Amino acid sequence: MPERVERKAFGEGLVQLNQHTVEMAGLAQRAVRMAVDSLVHRNDDRAKEVFLLDREIYRLQRAVEGECTDLIALFAPVARDLRTVMTVLKISTDIDRIGRGARNIAEVSLELSQVKQKSPKLDKISRNADLAIHMVDQSVRAFVEGNDRTVREMGRFDDEVDTLYREIFSDVLAGLNDRTIKPEVGVRLILINRHIERIADHAVNIANRVVYLVSGEAPPPVSRMVNGESGLTGAPGLAPAPPPSEPRADAEAGSGAAPADDSPSKAATGDRKPE
């Protein structure tokens, strides 16, 4: 076999990228957990902590982006090295979006705490958040280990999240119909439901990127659903219902979370970044 050469400077760059990515992912998972906790326990302080985590995630994402640019410019990586840098670049965006999703949940949670109504049961929302966090954890773990075996079944978890999403949606609609849930609460729960579902989608994006990293296979194409194909049921008088989004091209990945950025609490908490 030929003599092995270490590329020390490039290797150190990759180690740093890896560390920042893992750090970002850890913060993002924590942010989602705290955001949902703030909702379930009506804890405003916890919600505000999420904003700090989100800012830190954004700072790390900018750092990772710069590091990727440096590595490409200085070392012109190819083959797996190139796939690694490209993967980090893409998944750092997904992780950032997960942080943004957590922030959106925290914002809505703060708004909900102002509404005088006994909180409806949030078990399913909490369970779905657990699932989404688990998916993020699995995806990032697969990235760190460079192993795509575990994430090839990520779709199964995503299906579970989608199923719960539909159930929660139906439950909220039923509550709105029978007036056990106030509209200002129900609409916000639907928003939170949506944010959690999007977080799971970002986990699937990360998983697909890990498959690309390991095997070189291009991420699978995703068919787009059209109105009426969403599979949402139990929503009488609501057609078409908002479909649960599938994981899709990363360029669009943030759009699902974007509306919450216009929420009133944004000004109170300080904007983190321009979109």
Add this chain to the structure above:
Amino acid sequence: MDESGTLVASPPRSAKLQVEGLSAYYGSKQVIQDLSIDFDDKSVTAIIGPSGCGKSTFIRCLNRIHETVPRARATGRVLLDGEDVYTIDPVRVRRRVGMVFQKPNPFPTMSIYGNVASGLRLNGVRKPALVQERVIRSLKQAAMWDEVKEHLDAPGVSLSGGQQQRLCIARALAVEPEVLLMDEPCSALDPIATSKIEDLIFDLKRDYAVIIVTHNMQQAARVADKTAFLYLGKLIEYGDTKEIFERPKVKLTESYITGRFG
């Protein structure tokens, strides 16, 4: 070869040059080992591999320059449009398969014009009007006509390194070859001169099969449609350049192009 040792090669679009079981020797030392590969017409193929892997020897076999070295010989077949070059007069082979070397080598006693015209005259083209037409066309093809048209009588060696290399390319093109071999044509050039040669290679592939040996991975990635990786005289992997540089199939290729051995 893939992990199981099977050669990984893309099917040719339209093979201009087909190499079958080529082996090359310096005395008793074998440097190319039973190598088979097809080169597409109107396309650029890069040959990459560590120093001493036989890249230069390999392309020197394609136009029979290898055999000009004492005790050097080659076996196997090299088919140019289906005709084995080892059954053709070597001078005719070298007219059809031109070559540009690592170091620009204009004839030191000749003018710019004379350098480009030299190959034509050696090949029996005597009519001044025809020689002039070919010289001008070749200098234009080599993207240096505008730079030298006012002083064609100046010595070829008075040009810069990059211009000298383009002059050598013009000289090779003047005899209207079908295949152009380039042995590390930019290794002695600065980045600007290198960019000009790379642009030139991009243009040349409209008319020629270009085969370029390079140590520069990025150059291979930039200019070549296909890339062949040689190691210890064997063809390890051959395929579309994008595939080789993004997802090589053979671990050895990956290790080489990522700079983990050399």
